[in-house]
Amino acid sequence: MFGSCSDSNDGLNFGGLVAKGSADNAKSMVTASKTFREGAIYLYQRSDFKKPTWLCRIKIPNTKGYITRSTGTGDEHQAFKFADDLYNQQLVKSLTGETVVGKRIGPAIDAYVRRIEVDKERLSIRYKILLMNRIKPHWAKKLFEDLSPAMISKLVDKLIENARDGRLSPNTIKRIYSDLKHFLQWTIDEGYLDRMPRFPKTNGQAARRPHFDPRDWQRLTRHLREFIKVENKAVRRDRMMLRDYVLILANTGIRVGEARILKWRDIREVGGGPDTPPNIVLTVSGKTGKREVVAASSEIKTYLKRIHDLRIEELATDDIPHPKLDPESLVFCHKDGSEIGSFKKSFAALLKSANVERDTHGQVRTLYSLRHTYATFRLQNGVHQFTLAKNMGTSVAMLEQYYGHTSNIAAADELTKRIKKTVSGAKTSLSWLTD
Structure with a gap:
C-alpha cells in the first residue's frame, strides 16, 4: 500500500544522523528506517526518543536541501501518510515556483536584531531586542511555515513560566504580541514569511499591580x-x-x-517662591x-x-x-x-x-512596584487621573483598569458624607477582624 519501499539499515549517514552500527553519535542512532518513492521519502526512528516515533526526511526533485519533520506517531502507516502528504505539498510548491525548503526562525531573529539595534537608544527598541532574546531559545530551530496560534500560545506559556512571579499581566502579553507582530511584519517584507499568522486572544482580568501599602x-x-x-x-x-x-x-x-x-x-x-x-x-x-x-x-x-x-x-x-x-x-x-x-x-x-x-x-x-506605589499614593492623595x-x-484607562480600587479609597469621604451617626456598637476600625 506504500508504493515502492525498501528497508534501510546499512550504516549510511542521513543528514547528520548516524545509522545503526556507528559509535560516533550513540544518542542519535537510527534504530529503524524505511525508504519510499525511490529514496525521495525516508522514514526513520532514533534511539534518543523515549517513545518510538517516526521522523521523515523529504527530497523534492530539482531542489536543494532536505525537509526534515517529526511525523508525531509511532505507527508506520500513519507516518508514511504524513510524509507522503508533505512530499506532495512541497512538490506542488516546487512546481509553482514557491520556496520548498523551510526557513528557520533563528537566523531571521538574528537579522532582525541587527537591523533594529542601530536605534537601541530608544526604549521601545530595547524592549523588542529583549523580547527577541527571550524568544530565540524557543523558536530558533522552528520553521516559519509551522507558525500557528497554538505555537504562539506555547511561546507565551514559556515566557510566563520564566517570569519572576510566574505570571504576566494581560497588558504585558498584549505588548509581547505587538512587538512580535512588528518582527513578523519585517519577516514578511524580507520574504521569510508569506502572511501574518493569527494571534490567540488574551484572556483574564487585569490584576492589581503589586505595590507598597x-x-x-x-x-x-x-x-x-x-x-x-x-x-x-x-x-x-x-x-x-x-x-x-x-x-x-x-x-x-x-x-x-x-x-x-x-x-x-x-x-x-x-517655579517656587519665598514660602514654597x-x-x-x-x-x-x-x-x-x-x-x-x-x-x-x-x-x-x-x-x-x-x-x-x-x-x-x-x-x-x-x-x-x-x-x-x-x-x-x-x-x-x-x-x-x-x-x-x-x-x-x-x-x-x-x-x-x-x-x-x-x-x-x-x-x-x-x-x-515602585511605579505602582507612586500611582497608588498619588491617587489616594486625590490627584486627578x-x-x-x-x-x-x-492612559486614564490604564489607571482605571489597575487602580480603580485606589480611586474608591481616595473618594472615601465623598462616598460616606451622608452618614450622620455611628451605628451603635460599631468599632472605629477593623481590628475586630484579628481579635
Missing part, C-alpha cells in the same frame, strides 16, 4: 538606613545608590528603563516618547544631592579636588560612570532583608 513602605524606608551600614566599601557604595534609586522612583513614578538612561542634564527646578520650594522636574525618554515628570515631593532634591556628592567624591583627584559633573553623565551609574544594567538582584535582597517581599495579596514585589496619567506617560 503605607505600613510596608514605612518599614522599607526605615530599613534603608540600616541596609547601607556595611563595612565593605564597594557594597556600601552600591547600597547607597540603590537607596536613592528606590526613593527617587517611588516619588516620580518613572519606569525602570527611563531611570536607566536618566542624565543630570535632564533634571531641573521649576521649587518643583523638581525630570525629562525622561520612554516607550511613549519624551515627557516632563514632576516629582511628588521636593525631598527628591535630597536624594539627588546625595548621589551628586557621591559622584563628586569618586571623581575627585589631587589635581582637581572639586570636579564638576558632566551634564551628559548618567545619574544612576557604576563608579566608573557606566550604566547600571539592573538593580533587580540588589532590590530583591533589600526586600528580603526588610521582610516586605510580598504585598497583602501575596504577589511578589519587583522594581516596578488625567493629570497623573500624563505625568506617568500612561
Whole structure:
C-alpha cells in the first residue's frame, strides 16, 4: 500500500544522523528506517526518543536541501501518510515556483536584531531586542511555515513560566504580541514569511499591580538606613545608590528603563517662591516618547544631592579636588560612570532583608512596584487621573483598569458624607477582624 519501499539499515549517514552500527553519535542512532518513492521519502526512528516515533526526511526533485519533520506517531502507516502528504505539498510548491525548503526562525531573529539595534537608544527598541532574546531559545530551530496560534500560545506559556512571579499581566502579553507582530511584519517584507499568522486572544482580568501599602513602605524606608551600614566599601557604595534609586522612583513614578538612561542634564527646578520650594522636574525618554515628570515631593532634591556628592567624591583627584559633573553623565551609574544594567538582584535582597517581599495579596514585589506605589499614593492623595496619567506617560484607562480600587479609597469621604451617626456598637476600625 506504500508504493515502492525498501528497508534501510546499512550504516549510511542521513543528514547528520548516524545509522545503526556507528559509535560516533550513540544518542542519535537510527534504530529503524524505511525508504519510499525511490529514496525521495525516508522514514526513520532514533534511539534518543523515549517513545518510538517516526521522523521523515523529504527530497523534492530539482531542489536543494532536505525537509526534515517529526511525523508525531509511532505507527508506520500513519507516518508514511504524513510524509507522503508533505512530499506532495512541497512538490506542488516546487512546481509553482514557491520556496520548498523551510526557513528557520533563528537566523531571521538574528537579522532582525541587527537591523533594529542601530536605534537601541530608544526604549521601545530595547524592549523588542529583549523580547527577541527571550524568544530565540524557543523558536530558533522552528520553521516559519509551522507558525500557528497554538505555537504562539506555547511561546507565551514559556515566557510566563520564566517570569519572576510566574505570571504576566494581560497588558504585558498584549505588548509581547505587538512587538512580535512588528518582527513578523519585517519577516514578511524580507520574504521569510508569506502572511501574518493569527494571534490567540488574551484572556483574564487585569490584576492589581503589586505595590507598597503605607505600613510596608514605612518599614522599607526605615530599613534603608540600616541596609547601607556595611563595612565593605564597594557594597556600601552600591547600597547607597540603590537607596536613592528606590526613593527617587517611588516619588516620580518613572519606569525602570527611563531611570536607566536618566542624565543630570535632564533634571531641573521649576517655579517656587519665598514660602514654597521649587518643583523638581525630570525629562525622561520612554516607550511613549519624551515627557516632563514632576516629582511628588521636593525631598527628591535630597536624594539627588546625595548621589551628586557621591559622584563628586569618586571623581575627585589631587589635581582637581572639586570636579564638576558632566551634564551628559548618567545619574544612576557604576563608579566608573557606566550604566547600571539592573538593580533587580540588589532590590530583591533589600526586600528580603526588610521582610516586605510580598504585598497583602501575596504577589511578589519587583522594581516596578515602585511605579505602582507612586500611582497608588498619588491617587489616594486625590490627584486627578488625567493629570497623573500624563505625568506617568500612561492612559486614564490604564489607571482605571489597575487602580480603580485606589480611586474608591481616595473618594472615601465623598462616598460616606451622608452618614450622620455611628451605628451603635460599631468599632472605629477593623481590628475586630484579628481579635
